[in-house]
Amino acid sequence: MTKGRIVGIKRFEIHDGDGIRTTLFLKGCPLKCKWCHNPEAISSKSQVAYLKEKCIGCGECVSVCSAHAHSFFDGKHVYDRNRCVHCGKCVDVCLGDALTLYGREISPKEALKLLTEDGIFYNSSGGGVTLSGGEPLQQADFCMELLKLLKTEGIHTAIDTCGFAGKSDIDKIIDDTDVFLYDIKFYDNKKHIQYTGRTNKPIIENLKYIDIKGKPVEVRIPLVSTINDDQMEPIGRFLATLKHIRKVKLLPYYNFSSSKYAALEMENMLPAVETPDDRQITDAVGILKSFGLNAISGKE
Ligand code: SF4
Ligand code: SF4
Numbered sequence: 051m052t053k054g055r056i057v058g059i060k061r062f063e064i065h066d067g068d069g070i071r072t073t074l075f076l077k078g079c080p081l082k083c084k085w086c087h088n089p090e091a092i093s094s095k096s097q098v099a100y101l102k103e104k105c106i107g108c109g110e111c112v113s114v115c116s117a118h119a120h121s122f123f124d125g126k127h128v129y130d131r132n133r134c135v136h137c138g139k140c141v142d143v144c145l146g147d148a149l150t151l152y153g154r155e156i157s158p159k160e161a162l163k164l165l166t167e168d169g170i171f172y173n174s175s176g177g178g179v180t181l182s183g184g185e186p187l188q189q190a191d192f193c194m195e196l197l198k199l200l201k202t203e204g205i206h207t208a209i210d211t212c213g214f215a216g217k218s219d220i221d222k223i224i225d226d227t228d229v230f231l232y233d234i235k236f237y238d239n240k241k242h243i244q245y246t247g248r249t250n251k252p253i254i255e256n257l258k259y260i261d262i263k264g265k266p267v268e269v270r271i272p273l274v275s276t277i278n279d280d281q282m283e284p285i286g287r288f289l290a291t292l293k294h295i296r297k298v299k300l301l302p303y304y305n306f307s308s309s310k311y312a313a314l315e316m317e318n319m320l321p322a323v324e325t326p327d328d329r330q331i332t333d334a335v336g337i338l339k340s341f342g343l344n345a346i347s348g349k350e
Contacts, residue, residue: 053155054192057091057184061168065348067208067229067268069177072168074161074196076181077153078188080214082247083235084319085274085303089310091184096136096153099313100129104148111140111149131315150313158195166203178206180231185212190219197226210270213253220256229296230260230267237284245277254288261292269295270348273334274303275323282334286341298338301348302326 057075066073078094079086086092090099105127111120119133120140129149138151156164165179172178179200186193186209193209200207209223210231234253236242242250260267269289273279289295304325311318326334331347338345 051157051159052189052191052195053157054161054189054196055094055096055153055155056161057088057152059164062171063180066180066182066210067178067231068206069175070168070171071177071180071208072165072172073180073182073210074165076183076186076189076192079183079185079212080188080248081185081212082319083272084245084321085272085277087306087308087310087320088184089308089314089316089318090150090152092316094184094188096151097314098129098131098134098136098141099150099152099310100131101148101150101309101313102127103309104146106146106148108145110143110145114139114143158192158199161196162199162203165200166205169203169205172205176206178208178228180208180210182210182231185214187211187215187219187223190215190222194222194226197223201226213256214248215252215256217256217259220259224260224263224265227265230265231270232257232260232267233270233272234285234289235272236278236281237288238281241278241281258292261294264294266294266296267292268297268299270299270301271334271338272303273300273326273331274321275326275330277321277323279326279330279334282337286338286343286345289338289343290341295343298343298345299348300331300334300338300345302331 055077057077060073063071063073079092117133117135119130121128141149141151206228208229209227212233239250335345
Protein backbone atom coordinates (compact mmCIF):
# COMPACT_ATOMS: atom_id res chain seq x y z
CA MET A 51 0.00 0.00 0.00
CA THR A 52 1.25 3.46 -0.88
CA LYS A 53 1.63 5.81 2.06
CA GLY A 54 0.42 9.37 1.77
CA ARG A 55 2.06 12.40 3.31
CA ILE A 56 -0.56 14.71 4.75
CA VAL A 57 -0.70 18.26 6.06
CA GLY A 58 -3.87 17.74 8.05
CA ILE A 59 -7.56 16.99 8.12
CA LYS A 60 -10.49 19.40 8.42
CA ARG A 61 -13.91 18.20 9.53
CA PHE A 62 -17.36 19.76 9.01
CA GLU A 63 -16.19 21.68 5.96
CA ILE A 64 -18.93 23.29 3.84
CA HIS A 65 -16.83 25.00 1.16
CA ASP A 66 -15.11 21.99 -0.39
CA GLY A 67 -17.98 20.51 -2.40
CA ASP A 68 -21.55 19.41 -1.65
CA GLY A 69 -22.93 18.99 1.87
CA ILE A 70 -20.83 18.53 4.98
CA ARG A 71 -17.41 17.19 4.07
CA THR A 72 -14.18 16.07 5.61
CA THR A 73 -11.17 17.36 3.73
CA LEU A 74 -7.83 15.61 3.74
CA PHE A 75 -4.96 17.92 2.81
CA LEU A 76 -2.01 16.29 1.10
CA LYS A 77 1.51 17.65 1.05
CA GLY A 78 3.31 18.91 -2.05
CA CYS A 79 2.31 21.26 -4.86
CA PRO A 80 3.93 21.77 -8.28
CA LEU A 81 2.85 25.43 -8.42
CA LYS A 82 4.29 28.33 -6.46
CA CYS A 83 1.38 30.78 -6.48
CA LYS A 84 2.60 34.08 -5.11
CA TRP A 85 -0.63 34.52 -3.10
CA CYS A 86 -0.50 31.08 -1.44
CA HIS A 87 -1.82 31.11 2.13
CA ASN A 88 -0.79 27.49 2.73
CA PRO A 89 3.00 27.43 2.53
CA GLU A 90 3.04 24.30 4.68
CA ALA A 91 1.52 22.40 1.73
CA ILE A 92 4.03 23.47 -0.95
CA SER A 93 7.01 21.22 -0.24
CA SER A 94 6.45 17.51 -0.68
CA LYS A 95 8.84 16.89 2.23
CA SER A 96 7.89 16.86 5.90
CA GLN A 97 8.50 20.11 7.82
CA VAL A 98 8.27 21.29 11.40
CA ALA A 99 6.84 24.77 11.87
CA TYR A 100 8.15 26.64 14.91
CA LEU A 101 6.20 29.65 16.19
CA LYS A 102 8.71 31.28 18.49
CA GLU A 103 6.07 33.66 19.95
CA LYS A 104 4.35 30.64 21.47
CA CYS A 105 7.44 29.02 22.99
CA ILE A 106 7.30 29.08 26.80
CA GLY A 107 10.86 27.75 27.19
CA CYS A 108 9.83 24.53 28.92
CA GLY A 109 12.69 22.54 27.35
CA GLU A 110 10.60 19.41 26.75
CA CYS A 111 11.65 19.37 23.08
CA VAL A 112 15.36 19.26 24.01
CA SER A 113 14.94 16.13 26.10
CA VAL A 114 13.08 14.09 23.44
CA CYS A 115 15.02 15.08 20.32
CA SER A 116 17.73 12.53 19.56
CA ALA A 117 18.77 14.58 16.51
CA HIS A 118 19.74 17.49 18.80
CA ALA A 119 17.71 19.92 16.73
CA HIS A 120 16.53 21.84 19.83
CA SER A 121 18.83 23.69 22.20
CA PHE A 122 18.99 26.74 24.42
CA PHE A 123 21.38 29.60 23.76
CA ASP A 124 21.59 32.56 26.16
CA GLY A 125 18.41 31.26 27.78
CA LYS A 126 16.54 31.28 24.49
CA HIS A 127 15.18 28.27 22.65
CA VAL A 128 16.76 27.58 19.24
CA TYR A 129 15.41 25.13 16.63
CA ASP A 130 17.85 23.96 13.93
CA ARG A 131 15.74 22.56 11.07
CA ASN A 132 18.84 21.23 9.28
CA ARG A 133 19.22 18.59 11.99
CA CYS A 134 15.54 17.67 12.18
CA VAL A 135 14.46 14.26 10.82
CA HIS A 136 10.73 14.99 11.33
CA CYS A 137 9.96 12.23 13.81
CA GLY A 138 7.33 14.43 15.49
CA LYS A 139 8.38 13.60 19.07
CA CYS A 140 8.96 17.23 20.06
CA VAL A 141 5.60 18.24 18.61
CA ASP A 142 3.85 15.71 20.83
CA VAL A 143 5.45 17.06 24.03
CA CYS A 144 5.55 20.80 23.30
CA LEU A 145 3.75 22.51 26.18
CA GLY A 146 3.45 25.85 24.39
CA ASP A 147 1.89 24.45 21.23
CA ALA A 148 4.75 26.15 19.39
CA LEU A 149 5.61 23.20 17.15
CA THR A 150 3.60 21.61 14.34
CA LEU A 151 4.61 18.71 12.12
CA TYR A 152 3.40 18.98 8.54
CA GLY A 153 3.83 15.77 6.60
CA ARG A 154 2.80 12.83 8.73
CA GLU A 155 2.71 9.60 6.76
CA ILE A 156 -0.50 7.64 6.66
CA SER A 157 -1.72 4.55 4.83
CA PRO A 158 -4.95 4.58 2.75
CA LYS A 159 -6.58 2.31 5.36
CA GLU A 160 -5.59 4.61 8.22
CA ALA A 161 -6.94 7.56 6.23
CA LEU A 162 -10.20 5.70 5.57
CA LYS A 163 -10.62 5.08 9.30
CA LEU A 164 -10.21 8.80 10.04
CA LEU A 165 -12.52 9.83 7.23
CA THR A 166 -15.36 7.42 7.96
CA GLU A 167 -15.68 8.80 11.52
CA ASP A 168 -17.85 11.55 10.02
CA GLY A 169 -19.94 9.22 7.84
CA ILE A 170 -23.19 10.04 9.61
CA PHE A 171 -22.87 13.70 8.57
CA TYR A 172 -22.14 12.79 4.95
CA ASN A 173 -25.34 10.77 4.74
CA SER A 174 -27.57 13.40 6.31
CA SER A 175 -26.17 16.34 4.28
CA GLY A 176 -25.30 14.83 0.91
CA GLY A 177 -21.63 15.41 1.71
CA GLY A 178 -18.55 13.25 1.61
CA VAL A 179 -14.78 13.40 1.45
CA THR A 180 -12.61 15.88 -0.43
CA LEU A 181 -8.94 15.27 -1.18
CA SER A 182 -7.10 18.58 -1.32
CA GLY A 183 -3.64 19.95 -0.77
CA GLY A 184 -1.18 21.13 -1.84
CA GLU A 185 -1.93 19.19 -4.94
CA PRO A 186 -3.40 15.73 -4.24
CA LEU A 187 -2.40 14.42 -7.67
CA GLN A 188 1.24 14.77 -6.63
CA GLN A 189 0.40 11.61 -4.65
CA ALA A 190 -1.83 10.01 -7.26
CA ASP A 191 -1.20 6.40 -6.20
CA PHE A 192 -2.21 7.12 -2.61
CA CYS A 193 -5.30 9.01 -3.83
CA MET A 194 -6.23 6.15 -6.14
CA GLU A 195 -6.08 3.59 -3.34
CA LEU A 196 -7.93 5.81 -0.88
CA LEU A 197 -10.66 6.76 -3.36
CA LYS A 198 -11.28 3.08 -4.12
CA LEU A 199 -11.71 2.38 -0.41
CA LEU A 200 -14.05 5.36 -0.01
CA LYS A 201 -16.20 4.25 -2.94
CA THR A 202 -16.38 0.74 -1.51
CA GLU A 203 -17.91 2.40 1.59
CA GLY A 204 -20.35 4.32 -0.64
CA ILE A 205 -18.86 7.72 0.24
CA HIS A 206 -19.13 10.66 -2.17
CA THR A 207 -15.68 11.83 -3.30
CA ALA A 208 -14.24 15.09 -4.59
CA ILE A 209 -10.74 16.05 -5.70
CA ASP A 210 -9.65 19.65 -5.24
CA THR A 211 -6.90 20.07 -7.84
CA CYS A 212 -4.82 22.76 -9.52
CA GLY A 213 -4.88 20.54 -12.60
CA PHE A 214 -1.11 20.49 -13.05
CA ALA A 215 -0.65 16.74 -13.40
CA GLY A 216 0.10 14.03 -15.93
CA LYS A 217 -2.82 12.46 -17.80
CA SER A 218 -1.81 9.08 -16.39
CA ASP A 219 -2.37 10.49 -12.88
CA ILE A 220 -5.83 11.75 -13.84
CA ASP A 221 -6.60 8.28 -15.24
CA LYS A 222 -5.68 6.72 -11.89
CA ILE A 223 -8.36 8.62 -9.99
CA ILE A 224 -11.06 9.68 -12.42
CA ASP A 225 -13.36 6.65 -12.12
CA ASP A 226 -13.57 6.92 -8.34
CA THR A 227 -13.93 10.72 -8.25
CA ASP A 228 -17.52 11.98 -8.23
CA VAL A 229 -16.70 15.65 -8.75
CA PHE A 230 -13.63 17.73 -9.52
CA LEU A 231 -13.02 21.08 -7.81
CA TYR A 232 -10.70 22.57 -10.40
CA ASP A 233 -8.63 25.76 -10.03
CA ILE A 234 -8.16 28.09 -12.97
CA LYS A 235 -6.03 31.12 -12.19
CA PHE A 236 -5.17 32.57 -15.59
CA TYR A 237 -5.97 31.77 -19.20
CA ASP A 238 -2.96 33.82 -20.29
CA ASN A 239 0.01 31.48 -20.13
CA LYS A 240 2.67 34.18 -19.68
CA LYS A 241 0.89 35.49 -16.61
CA HIS A 242 0.40 31.96 -15.34
CA ILE A 243 4.14 31.37 -15.52
CA GLN A 244 4.88 34.75 -13.94
CA TYR A 245 2.64 34.21 -10.90
CA THR A 246 2.75 30.43 -10.39
CA GLY A 247 6.12 29.45 -11.86
CA ARG A 248 4.57 26.94 -14.28
CA THR A 249 2.86 26.81 -17.66
CA ASN A 250 -0.93 26.41 -17.65
CA LYS A 251 -0.96 24.15 -20.73
CA PRO A 252 -1.45 20.85 -18.87
CA ILE A 253 -4.08 22.54 -16.67
CA ILE A 254 -6.14 23.60 -19.69
CA GLU A 255 -5.65 20.25 -21.46
CA ASN A 256 -6.53 18.19 -18.39
CA LEU A 257 -9.74 20.14 -17.87
CA LYS A 258 -10.74 19.43 -21.48
CA TYR A 259 -9.91 15.76 -20.91
CA ILE A 260 -11.99 15.53 -17.71
CA ASP A 261 -14.84 17.25 -19.53
CA ILE A 262 -14.68 14.77 -22.42
CA LYS A 263 -14.88 11.97 -19.85
CA GLY A 264 -18.13 13.53 -18.64
CA LYS A 265 -17.15 14.19 -15.03
CA PRO A 266 -18.84 17.15 -13.31
CA VAL A 267 -16.51 20.01 -12.50
CA GLU A 268 -16.78 22.99 -10.17
CA VAL A 269 -14.21 25.55 -11.31
CA ARG A 270 -12.64 27.79 -8.70
CA ILE A 271 -11.02 31.09 -9.61
CA PRO A 272 -9.04 32.99 -6.98
CA LEU A 273 -9.78 36.65 -7.68
CA VAL A 274 -6.59 38.59 -6.97
CA SER A 275 -6.90 42.34 -7.53
CA THR A 276 -4.65 43.78 -10.26
CA ILE A 277 -3.15 40.32 -10.86
CA ASN A 278 -5.82 38.17 -12.53
CA ASP A 279 -8.93 40.35 -12.57
CA ASP A 280 -8.35 40.88 -16.31
CA GLN A 281 -8.70 37.12 -16.88
CA MET A 282 -12.45 36.66 -16.37
CA GLU A 283 -13.30 37.16 -20.03
CA PRO A 284 -10.75 34.70 -21.53
CA ILE A 285 -11.46 32.16 -18.76
CA GLY A 286 -15.22 32.53 -19.32
CA ARG A 287 -14.84 32.12 -23.07
CA PHE A 288 -12.82 28.92 -22.57
CA LEU A 289 -15.14 27.42 -19.96
CA ALA A 290 -18.14 28.07 -22.19
CA THR A 291 -16.71 25.55 -24.69
CA LEU A 292 -16.95 22.75 -22.08
CA LYS A 293 -20.06 20.67 -21.30
CA HIS A 294 -19.80 19.60 -17.68
CA ILE A 295 -18.93 22.76 -15.75
CA ARG A 296 -21.72 22.80 -13.21
CA LYS A 297 -20.52 25.84 -11.25
CA VAL A 298 -17.81 28.53 -11.33
CA LYS A 299 -16.90 29.94 -7.95
CA LEU A 300 -14.92 33.14 -7.47
CA LEU A 301 -12.77 33.16 -4.37
CA PRO A 302 -11.67 36.68 -3.42
CA TYR A 303 -8.07 36.86 -2.26
CA TYR A 304 -7.82 38.24 1.27
CA ASN A 305 -4.59 40.00 1.95
CA PHE A 306 -3.88 38.90 5.51
CA SER A 307 -0.36 38.14 6.60
CA SER A 308 0.43 34.52 7.39
CA SER A 309 2.66 33.64 10.34
CA LYS A 310 3.25 30.24 8.71
CA TYR A 311 5.95 31.60 6.38
CA ALA A 312 8.11 32.76 9.29
CA ALA A 313 7.39 29.57 11.26
CA LEU A 314 8.68 27.50 8.33
CA GLU A 315 11.51 29.93 7.48
CA MET A 316 10.09 30.36 3.98
CA GLU A 317 10.14 33.53 1.92
CA ASN A 318 6.79 35.34 2.03
CA MET A 319 5.82 36.43 -1.48
CA LEU A 320 2.23 37.42 -0.70
CA PRO A 321 1.34 40.33 -2.96
CA ALA A 322 0.43 43.61 -1.25
CA VAL A 323 -2.89 44.04 -3.05
CA GLU A 324 -6.30 45.14 -1.85
CA THR A 325 -8.98 42.56 -1.13
CA PRO A 326 -11.52 42.73 -3.99
CA ASP A 327 -14.57 44.77 -2.94
CA ASP A 328 -18.18 43.72 -3.56
CA ARG A 329 -18.33 45.73 -6.77
CA GLN A 330 -15.26 43.98 -8.25
CA ILE A 331 -16.65 40.57 -7.29
CA THR A 332 -20.07 41.36 -8.78
CA ASP A 333 -18.45 42.60 -12.00
CA ALA A 334 -16.30 39.47 -12.30
CA VAL A 335 -19.29 37.19 -11.65
CA GLY A 336 -21.25 39.16 -14.26
CA ILE A 337 -18.58 38.63 -16.91
CA LEU A 338 -18.56 34.86 -16.26
CA LYS A 339 -22.37 34.74 -16.32
CA SER A 340 -22.38 36.51 -19.69
CA PHE A 341 -20.83 33.32 -21.10
CA GLY A 342 -23.78 31.29 -19.83
CA LEU A 343 -21.85 29.94 -16.82
CA ASN A 344 -23.37 29.26 -13.40
CA ALA A 345 -20.99 31.72 -11.71
CA ILE A 346 -21.22 32.63 -8.03
CA SER A 347 -19.16 34.50 -5.49
CA GLY A 348 -17.38 32.32 -2.94
CA LYS A 349 -18.53 34.85 -0.33
CA GLU A 350 -22.15 33.62 -0.78
S1 SF4 B 1 10.63 16.40 14.80
FE1 SF4 B 1 11.97 14.87 15.81
S2 SF4 B 1 13.99 15.25 14.92
FE2 SF4 B 1 12.74 17.05 14.44
S3 SF4 B 1 13.17 18.48 16.07
FE3 SF4 B 1 11.34 17.33 16.69
S4 SF4 B 1 12.13 15.61 17.93
FE4 SF4 B 1 13.85 16.46 16.80
S1 SF4 C 1 8.70 22.14 23.88
FE1 SF4 C 1 7.73 23.84 22.79
S2 SF4 C 1 7.38 25.42 24.34
FE2 SF4 C 1 8.86 23.96 25.21
S3 SF4 C 1 10.88 24.85 24.71
FE3 SF4 C 1 10.36 23.42 23.08
S4 SF4 C 1 9.35 24.68 21.53
FE4 SF4 C 1 9.37 25.87 23.41
